[in-house]
Every structure is written in structure tokens, then in C-alpha cells.
Amino acid sequence: MTYLIFKISLWFHLVAAGGFIVFLISRQKVAFRISYWLLLAGFFLHTLFLAMRYVSLGAAPVLDLTSALSFFAWSVTLAYLLLHLKLGLMVLGSFAAPFAAFFMIISSAMNWSDAPAGEGFKSLWLTVHVGTIFLGNGLFAINFLGSIMYLVQEHYIKRKKLGSFYSRLPSLASIDAVNYQSLVVGFPLLTAGMISGSVYAQYALGTYWQWDPKEVWSFLTWLAYAALIHERVAIGWRGRRAAVMSIGCFLLLLFTFIAVSLWMGGYHSFGSLGERRGL
């Protein structure tokens, strides 16, 4: 039943993603409206699914790669919906929805682990840690997609070749506004996630910091984003250079999120989390 909800939600995401692409090509507003409501419905079902998993596991549903990817896709959609409410950039959906759907597909192709979580995972600190980090990651994903949009649009304007994408993509200023907002909201969330993580580590492992690979790479990612936000806010960096750096930061974040957890071991790795040991 729980997985059926996930599957239905996946279908909603896929159809919505297709609809958003139709909107990008045809520019018919009705395609956007339909896709938007489909995405909302898919998001609602996904939320329901996560809530049910939370109840059945007794902990935040992020303890294996499958769940983590599903939760990441959820965060991307949430970040998109929030930014859409605030800034209302319709074309962003044509990038965010397929992106989220992509991670849901990967997630659905893997096996779920239903083993109940160990006592150490049943902590509010874990939920706060994971919730803030993932929402931050979702916003950074939007920041990444916006940066790609920016680079494409800037390329068209700078080279004076106004292709069909030029008329479909929004103005540079409005894309930059999305990138700025996602960054200044995402960064405090990432910071809060790291602090709550170390508090949780102190409570569960007895130490704030133990040079675990994930901790180190997360800190590097945090530093990269800190540098980016400093350049943007204090120096007034914007446009192309900021977009390129955003993309670099996000690639580092993806590496930390997936590669480090898969192959570098440590107590954060999905291997140790999945076997429900580690803590």
C-alpha cells in the first residue's frame, strides 16, 4: 500500500514533467496549469508516503540510498513550489519537475529496506538534521537548474543569436532572482543542518566531530557555498560567474551526497546505515 502510493506519486511526477516540457515547447499556459496541479497532487502523495514511512520506521526515511533519493526528489519539488509561490517563474517548472522525476525513477528502481530503525535513529535531532539539510539541498538543486538556465540565456543574448530558447526562457534578471533567493535561503538551512547534525552526533556518538568522510566533504561543500554567498552578497557578484560557481558548488554537493555515502565508508555511509548499525 505504502509503495503503491509512491508509484502513483511517481506517475504524477512523470506526467507533470512531460506536461512542463510541453509547456516549454508550446508556451500554452493551460499546459502549465495542468502540469502544476499534477505536480502538486504528486507532491501531496509523496508527502503522504514519506509520512507513512516515518511512522513505520520510527525515524526519518533517509537511511538507505533509495529513501534518500526519494526524499531528495521531494525536497526539490518542495523548493520549487516555495520559490514558485514567491517569484512565480513558470519556466522553472520545466526544469525542476523533470529533475525531481529523474531522482524518483532511480529511487523506484532500487529496493526499499523495511527493517525498523535502531533506537539511535529515533531522535528528533535526526529529523531536524535531515530535514534542514535536504530542504537546503533542494534549494541548491533549484539554484543549480537556475544557473544552467542563466548560462543558456546569457549565451544567447551575448552571442546575439536569438534561437527558439531565447524567447522561451525568462529574463536574466528574473532567473538571477531565483538563484539569489534559493542561495540565501538554502545556505542557512545547510548551516542549521550541519549544526543540528553535530549536536545529534554528540548526543548519539558522544562527539561533535570525528573526521568522518561525509563530515569532511560536507564541510568543504559548506565552505564552497559560503564563498559563493559572500561573493554574491558582499562583492555583488552576479550573472555568469555566479552561475558557473553555483554549478560547481552543486556538483560538489552531489558528490558529497551520493558518492561519499556510497564509497567512502564512515558512519554516514548507506552501507552502515542500511544494516542499521553504525550508531
Place this chain on the structure above:
Amino acid sequence: MISIVNLGMNHETAPVDLRECLASDPSGSVRALAAMKNFPSIRECLFLSTCNRVEAMAVTEEPEKTRDATLQILCELGGRSREQLAPSIYFYKDAEAVKHLFRVTSSLDSMVVGEPQILGQVKQAYAMAVREKTSGVIMNRLMHRAFRVAKRVRTETGISESAVSISYAAVELSRKIFHVLEGKEVLLIGAGEMAELAARHLVTHGVSGITVANRTFARGLAMAQLFGGRAISFEELGENLISADIVIASTGSPEPIITYDKVKGCLRKRKNRPLFFIDIAVPRDIDPEVNKLPNVYVYDIDDLKGVVEYNITQRKQESVKAERIVQEEVEKFFKWIDTLSAVPTIVELRNKADSVLANELKKSSSVLGSMTETQREAIITMAKSIADKMINDPIVFLKRTATRTSSHTYLDITRKLFNLDPDRDDLPFGKQ
């Protein structure tokens, strides 16, 4: 049998001196319309005259005579002989005429395809026809369909989307960079005519401040006052580059006025805000290298021309879609015209009465079933004769008026009263 005809000329068929002699007198249209109305075989008519075209539409019984009469009216209106006028005139009948009207209204026949003014001009011409009472059932329907086609073409194709003039292309590019122009600062270097035009466009889109730098300070000051801006000297250009968002350069200087180093020097002070240079001077005022700086965009006159040309080819592609819409709507319109004769309307009226009768009998079947055979038959016969009597007078009336000139009006009203076209979406006197 009635025909819809159209006689006219446009920017392609007639030279400008001919068009202007017809368009010069604003009261000409009213007189032409009155003259058309007085012609015996014309039942309904409409007259449109703009600087790019003249169109005379008529619903008539004798297309050929109407053609001659209308041409004569145009000759008198323009003070030209038939020989002078005839080669520039086109004449369309029925489907061709309707198609032509739809194309004109949706701006497919315009000099600049997709320009928005023509729709308003057609609406005015229709309003005049309504005022002068020269528009009847067919013309009303025809014009409402034409407005509908124009709306469909505008919303379903990208035909009027992109800018096809240099100064408007500059505005559009500015909006692609800055999104909104409210609060943006414009710096004009040189006070030429083109610069003034571009600045005027930017002002109507809400830019907040205009600064003019001109070699002759007095000329710059005059232009600044025109826009409620301020004038500066050439020496102050450097500082003003820091506050400006859009720079329009149009001086006659043989050397570039804005150099790479000059712009580079102010980027940091600008906090990297985007800067858009529009260089409409030949030779160019802005070093093309400036375009390589981050967040700085330089468009010279050739670039803008390139944008315009690209947009024009886009519009041409979109017009293929638009032509398909027009064709569809022409067919729909003639489907309706076909219903405007007495026989099909009478048949449909009878069918309607029969279907109402059948439905009502079905509803009461349980009660009828409990009656005796004779009772049931008596009731059915009575119901039938009530239905027949109800529609008998309308049918007699329609038959009697079938040959009169007003028959279309009666047929149309009958169709509406008895709701014979349930999916009909226009109400001739309703929303406009």
C-alpha cells in the same frame, strides 16, 4: 441567392498616392457607406479605410453589379477615373471574400504581419456600419467571426509576439536582460532622432531617469527636457556610466567614445549590475570589445537589424498556423450561412417538435401504460397536434417571407428562439 463580396486595395496592389487620396478625408468613409447602402441590390455593407488599405464589403444579390457600383463609389471618393483605379483593385466573392476579411482582421494581410492596429480599425469600421444601420444578420455574424479569428490567431500563434522594429527590438532586449524597466536609468549619448525614438519607447515602458550627454549642450538640454531628464557634458560621462543601466549611443563621432577600459573601470563600482549598450551610430560609438566584459551587453545597429530579421522570419513561420485557423473558420462560417434558407430551418423546427414530443411521452410512459389503448392514443394524438399547432404559424410565416430581403433576419431569429443551434457560441448583440 445572396453573395458576400469584397472590393478593395491594399499596400501591395496600390501605390501610396492612390491610397492616400482615398484615406485623406475622414468623412469619406461615411459617404462611401451611405452610397453603398443606397445601391438597390446591396442588403448589408461595411466600409474600411486606413492609410494602407480600402475594403468595401457587401452582402448582395447581384455581385457583378455591386462590383461596378462600388468601384464607381471609390472613383468618386478619390477623384480618379475608373481606368486609373481599376488595375489596383481586387475583388473577392463568397469564400474568398470571407477569407480575405478574416486575413485582414487578424493582420495576416498587413504590411507588417502581426501588427495590432488593424483589428481596432476593423472594429471601428464595424461600429460605423452598426451606427449607420448598414449591418444586418449576415454582416453581424461575419464580423463577430472575424474578431474571433483575430483573437484565435493572436493567442494560438506567436505572430504578434516579437518586435519587428529596431527601437522596439531594443526595448524587448532590455526586458530580456532587466525583466522590468521600472526604476532603470537610461543614458543617451548623442541626441539623434533614432535615439529619441528608442528613448521614447523605453519611457513608455517605465524607465525612471533619462540623462542626455551631447556635444552641443543646448541640444542635449532640449532633449532632456522633452523626457523630464537632465543634461550633462561629455566630460561627465565616466561617472554616469556607473549609475546607468541602459546606454543608447548615437553620435557622429569617427572614433569610439566608450572604450573597453572605460567600461571595465566602472564595473566594480557598479557592483556588477548588468549594463546594456545600444549602439545605433555608424561608425560605432562603442568599442565592440566591450561586449566581452561580464554582465555587459553591446548591440550595434546591425545586431538589432539581425534581431528584427529573425523575428520577421519567425512571424512568417507562425503565419502558416494562422492561415490554417483562417481556413477552418471560413468553413465554419459557410456552414452557418447554409442554414439560412427556409427549408432546412423548417425541417429542423419539425424535428425539434418531434423530439420534444418523444421525450415527454417517454417521461410519462408509466402513467400512459396504465391507461386503456384508446385513452393512450387520444392523449398521444392530442400532444402531437399541440406540438404541430405551436410551430405551424412560425412555419407559415417563414415560407411566406422566404423570398423577401428580410428573410435572413427571420430565419436567424427563429433559429435562436427555438435554439436550433445549441452549440452556437455567439450572441450577435451580446459581448463584444
